[in-house]
Amino acid sequence: MAATAHYVTHDVSADPFGERSSRHLSVHKQLLGGRFRFESTSDELLDLVEAAYGGLPPQHLPIAAPDFRIELRLVPGRLLPNVIEPPPVQMQSGAGLLCGVMDASNYVVVMPAQQRALVVASEDMLGFPYHLRYELIEFAVFILATRGLGLVPLHSACVGREGRGVLLLGASGAGKSTLGLHSLLHGLEFLSEDAVLVHSETLLATGVANYVHVKADALRLIDDEAAHSWICQAPVICRRSGVQKFEADLRLGHGRLAAAPLKLVGAVFVSAESAEHFEELLTPVPKDEIAARLHADQPYAAGQPGWLSFQQKMVRMGAYELRRGAHPKASVDALQRLLDRLDSL
Structure with a gap:
């Protein structure tokens, strides 16, 4: 996986919303006619990006290719004990946002107008790589490509x-x-x-x-x-x-x-x-x-x-x-x- 690292300081009292991180990696992919930049402090989450999109033929359309940015955040929240599969995704929208919510620690928020998305996953969710990749990460990619490129x-x-x-x-x-x-x-x-x-x-x-x-x-x-x-x-x-x-x-x-x-x-x-x-x-x-x-x-x-x-x-x-x-x-x-x-x- 080719990734670029960026380092910034992190002070909890100065950054209560976790807007800055101490180690930032980014991976770039040409997908569905758009250019996607995935950013995360988690190697595990970026490995899932590679599992989904590594080695694919680039897909270019005869229209201007926007730059989409997806932030992937790993948090210490836990799923319910002894679950066989994660909770189903519930769709929500409002204020220009499109959301897919499993629970308080596992969700995706897409901002089509800003060409950005946030995917949040708990550490326990790494035990369900198919659901995390398919229902959260790929959700963000397809929504951004659909809305940002005007595709059906x-x-x-x-x-x-x-x-x-x-x-x-x-x-x-x-x-x-x-x-x-x-x-x-x-x-x-x-x-x-x-x-x-x-x-x-x-x-x-x-x-x-x-x-x-x-x-x-x-x-x-x-x-x-x-x-x-x-x-x-x-x-x-x-x-x-x-x-x-x-x-x-x-x-x-x-x-x-x-x-x-x-x-x-x-x-x-x-x-x-x-x-x-x-x-x-x-x-x-x-x-x-x-x-x-x-x-x-x-x-x-x-x-x-x-x-x-x-x-x-x-x-x-x-x-x-x-x-x-x-x-x-x-x-x-x-x-x-x-x-x-x-x-x-």
Whole structure:
């Protein structure tokens, strides 16, 4: 981890709010079209930044890249004893602030107008690195990028080829992660598993391709021995829903990560419904239904600036529904054929 140290004095009586620290480290990352500076006195917290964003391809957008600053503060507060997981994050807003609060010692405060955020975590929270990274640190990064760059935030996966991308939409459990994984293993570029930010005017999509999450029962569908071993050796995390998944690091060389934002050329609604025949896998969504389906699939994004422009462009472009085949490879083949068709237009 490359970090720069800055030293200042700290006097509790002169600094009751802890605004100054005796040892300040900073790490810089190019993410989601913005430049991020992470600052902390804690090596452990900056290690989590590296775990989340180290080794990723830089993502640049054709707009001015703001400088975002995130302060990470480790405090001695404790979680409740014998907790299996931290309290769920409660969202709050007011006075130009966006907040995610677990408890008095674990929270994130985002100031979009100032392009800054504060993440506070207790020492005990270090025992829950997935929740700390995913629910507090990544929360700050995605909110700052979304608001600071005017991007449309989608709960979606995205894969593509030669700079062109397809959104994978659908409810949790529909199979977006599985389809994204098999797309990666069969030659498509991987942009993101579950969070895609889109510039509504250019339809350039950016994301963070750090991890893919795989259920144990999905391993039987992975034929490649090296990929199977890669996932089996990954740590297991537990979602808030109680579902356990392998968290496999995408930066270990299995497949290609998108080196730059992908230009969206289509959207696919992934369905848990099975198709009996290959020709029934991928079917067009009627034009007059696309806007309503997008709105229903993305209720948060639908209330954000840029949504109307994004929605109109996606309706003109067209959308498809993808049912499950006998093997995920059949679904990837359907996506490949869709990209072939869209490339010829």
